[in-house]
Amino acid sequence: MQETWRWFGPKDQVSIPDVVQAGARGIVTALHHQPPGAVWPLREIRERQEEIRTGSRSLPTPIEWSVVESLPVSEDIKRQTGDWRAHIENYKISLKNLFEAGIEVICYNFMPLLDWTRTDLSHEIETGATCMRFDLIDFIMFDVFILERKGAAEEHDAALVSEAQLRFQSASDSFKARLVNNIICGLPGAADHFSLEDIKEHLKIYEPYDHQSLSQNHADFMEMVAPFAQELGLRLCCHPDDPPVPLLGLPRIMSTEADYQRLIDAVDLPANGITLCSGSLGARSDNDLPGMMDRLGDRVHFLHLRNVRREHEDIFGSFHEAEHLGGDTDMAALVAAVLREEKRRREAGRADHSIPFRPDHGQDILDDLTRKAQPGYPAIGRLKGLAELRGLISGIQHVTENA
Structure with missing residues (x-):
């Protein structure tokens, strides 16, 4: 499992040297200043790569930009309105530029209007x-x-x-x-x-759109971009809805295992994959995260490992971000499923056998309380989460290899 860290660019209150000290070996970032639908110029992609390398020059091998999160899908593409076809062509140009820069994993989401939602x-x-x-x-x-x-x-x-x-x-x-x-x-x-x-x-x-019509638009989008990504050797991975239920009358189409299976069946290419976010999906009590990893793991290209504590007994209700090993998702069982999938990939000779993951979100602790970084992305809270996950992974590997 490849340890990565989300970084929001030069304005992030958590610097690349901070990431180096945390021990992560890959960066997850984006050209956040580029609006949805615009082309990501190769020059700017390379500039961002150099910023990451320069900030980690203290290492024998500087860390690299490992995963894009996110290459945004415009609202016009989601609705198939306005300049949506031009936006898809721009998306493909951006994918080509990312390929030229050597970045292979691209996370995106198809949430209408809202991205994540917290009160x-x-x-x-x-x-x-x-x-x-x-x-x-x-x-x-x-x-x-x-x-x-x-x-x-x-x-x-x-x-x-x-x-x-x-x-x-x-x-x-x-x-x-x-x-x-x-x-x-x-x-x-x-x-x-x-x-x-x-x-x-x-x-x-968005009033004319329901689950079926938005799902079809998503499938149409993937039919246009996934074959192109496949030719380049890129891996696209869709992030789930956060939270995984309809909000404000908007349809939410990536909330369950059935939603992901539908997407895989619609465009059955390895490039059409999954960002398995244990926090987003874990907010629903009917989502079986270890089981999803076992059944859909072949298409999991990226992992967000975090935990939530559900404050309810229904399928959905109130929740808060918990410690990485302390919420309602059985993180040990999920990580064990990931390691089983990686073993299958190694035995099959797959080049992508090491799945990138990042310690997603984190509680603000110690100096985080005064640093006031991006909501959900504190330095020390995520460092604690990464350390816990690193120990969990090492422990499971030790037991498995010596069984």
Whole structure:
């Protein structure tokens, strides 16, 4: 398993030298300043690679840009509107440029409008650490009583809507404003300028789309780009919905094992693969992560290893980011399944037998609490997670090899 680390570019509060000290040997990043639908110029890709190498020159072999996360899919492509065909051609040019730069693994997602969604970016837990949290009642309060989305009340359980109404009536204006800002943070590139009216207008555009139509658009997209990626020897991997349920009336099409199987069946090429995110998928109690790795592992090109603590007994509800080995996902069983898949790949002679993973998210602990890095991406919290995962991997390998 290849240890990698997500880095948000030169403005990231966690530097490349920090990553070097953490011990990761690959960087996961993107040209975050490029808007969805635009071409990623080869010159800028190479410049970013050089920034990474320069920042890790203290190593005998500087670390490399291992995985792209993400090469974004434009809303026009998702809806098949506007300049969507031109955006697909641009996407293919970007893939070609990434190939020229020697980068083979490209993560993307097909979430409409919203990317990740949380209601609290600094929820304090009993240890004094903070983490990201999704509170279902707060989200319903936003959806029904702040955004006032048409038909929202009917889409939620009536008892939960009543609870959300009581909370709304007692909440301060500052709490409501913070809740809105937290949710807007999950709108790519929109945190600084989206208003509630902007969100309503964007939601209206998606009203004609349901699970079936958006799934078909996703399949159409992969039919156009996956064969091209296959010819280049690239591996595309779709990240799951986060959280893995419909939100704000938007369809969510990558939330379960059945969703991933449908995508694989639609375009049955090795280049059409999976980013298995144990945190996103783990927010649903009906997702069997170790089983998914065993059954779909042949197409898993990238791993996000993190854990969540579900605060409910239903398929979906409130949850918060837990310690990497301390949430509801059996991380030991998942890692064991990954190592079994890697063994199969080595025996089959596959060049991609070492699957890149990163310690996804992390709790803010110690100096993280004052550094205020990208939400979910603290330095020390992720270092702790990487150390825990590294020990888990080493322990399972030792037991397996000496059995």
